[in-house]
Amino acid sequence: YFIRVAAAARTAIGVAAGQTLAQASQAVIDRIGGLGGDGGLIALDRQGNIAAPYNSQGMKRAWLTTDGEVGVQVFDQ
Incomplete structure (x- = not known):
């Protein structure tokens, strides 16, 4: 499904069109x-x-x- 919707390209296109990174990537997941x-x-x-x-x-x-912050998540969005 990720290949079918060109997930990376769609995310980049969404950001280029003015969406935030979170909005663009969530739209791709919704489409998938x-x-x-x-x-x-x-x-x-x-x-x-x-x-x-x-x-x-x-x-x-x-x-x-780059500030040295380490983050780990499993279930939290």
Whole structure:
């Protein structure tokens, strides 16, 4: 489903059209869900914003910012 909807490209197009990274990436996950798919994606923008929406039961993810902040999430969005 991620390939079918060109998930990375659609996220980038949404941001270029004025959506926030969170809005654009969530719209992609919503589209995937509408087709019957589940999962999640991790997106970063040039300002270092992170978006990690998902529509599955949970998604493990972690990150390290340029300020040294370490983050870990499994079920929280």
